[in-house]
Amino acid sequence: MNMTFRWYGQGNDTVTLEHIKQIPGVKGIVWALHDKPAGEVWTTEEIGAEIAYIESHGFHADVVESVNVHESIKIGTADRLQYIDNYKQTIRNLSEFGVKVICYNFMPIFDWTRTEMFHPLEDGSTALFFENAKVENADPKELIRTVSEASDLTLPGWEPDKLARITELFAAYEEVNEAKLWENLEFFLKEILPVAEQSGIQMAIHPDDPPFSIFGLPRIITGAGSYEKLIEISDSPSNTFTMCTGSMGASKSNDMVAIAEKYANRSPFAHIRNVKIYDNGDFTETSHYTQDGSIDIKGVVKALQAQKYGGYVRPDHGRHIWGEVCRPGYGLYDRALGIMYLLGLWDAYETKRMEGAK
Template identity: 60%
Template structure:
């Protein structure tokens, strides 16, 4: 297992590489070129700049999150092929600098959704919150306005302005797109992309839907174990993989996260691990990584990864906003650093127990 930490780049993140380097056990950053519009090729010189900055601080850049998918690909429009060709060129450029995993998603319109970015909790910290009742009363336009106002001075990944400037048009385009249609469009994309990814030594790792159920009538196709199996079977390639995200899949209490890890470990090159606390009405809030603070079996998830020989990348996912930190929603330094240490502690416990078993067997 290799612990990583998501970083948004110089001038685009309140956190520095020097600070990340000081978190024990963190070996690399998970990064992206956020200034390149969706659908355009990532220039090699820009990739090299980030890689050099990061490597100079003793961190690797082997995981990218995300090379976003143009909406025309998701919709299956005739224009998708030119964007797929651009995606292939980006993969080739990334491979020149040692990138091993590309996380991406196939969520329509916007990549993730919360009703509140800074919901106050009992201890005075704030966290990302999904209010199930409020969702029913919101229009997509109100959602975008709310997210923009609450984001303060930070841009939100997956909420690119170019995608949201004509929200009514984009929503109308999905009016007659079923889950079967969306899966067919994803399969078309993967059949084109995976041969190139294999040549480049890159594993494509799709991120689950967040939340893992339909909102505003939009189709969702990576919601549960059945969806994941269908997707991985649709394109038989070692480069067709899954980003396991406990927080996303865990938004639905019916998802058995441990079973999903156990079933698909060999197809998971990258994992996001975070905790959420469920409420009876279907709402949930993101908590600390500690098992007792949420509703998810975090240590059991880590144990299952270890027992199944996981050798990929993990990062602590969304954290609370604590100790008066001013930061990107969900992506502060302090709580994610605590999360990294919690996850490493759980992993190290497994390593220690294994050693004791080996000694005892002699």
């Protein structure tokens, strides 16, 4: 596997590339132009400058997360072709610099959703937390305000402009159910996949986080059945998945080991993290350590190693430990610990497999 680390850019991250360089085994930086509004073209000048800085520290910049999809495309409004054309040009521009994978999602309005950014855990650390009852009874506008004020740094998917437009956006989605959202995703994919193929880029859709409806909005990338439906839409080699164990695994109905065994060959990018799920539907982020959460991280890595997985992997949301002040879920220390755990599992399974082959 090709270990990477998500980074939010100069001046927009408490973690520096110099810090990341000291984590053993990290080969690449997962990046984006986080100041670009959804729907705008990423210019070659902007892309080139960011990649040059990343490469100057000895990392590759093969994976972008994310090129956000404009809400007009998800809703299916008359102006969506303009934004799709912009998206196509961004794909072409990224390909000029050797980008291999674009991670994206198709979640209405909200990206990842949590109700608490710094929830205290028993060990004294804090972590992202999802309280089911609070979401069921919350005012979406108030939740967005709470989340957006949790950090002075950007929180992708929770851009401040959404707070001002929340009433308008909810009204726009009144006629969009799951079937319509699938229809709009299919339209988008059939437009962009030929460009992605020509550009040598794999479009890796991220699962919905959490993988069930919130605030009455449809969510469609929620489990193995969603992957099968995506394959039915297009068997293009550019139509692929970002396998996120924490997002899809937040539903007990999803067996992440079985999903890894079946879909790793269609997932050029994997986010491997753990969550602890409670009986009432709440869940919290934990360390990556298997025993700390509800997801069999050991089994996921074993499944990937058995297939000699060569895709890009990154640790995902970490706890906030040792007094670190950072973007919620994206500090240095716990993600570094996560990398060492994942690499340790990988090495152990590889050694066992090679010994068994003798």
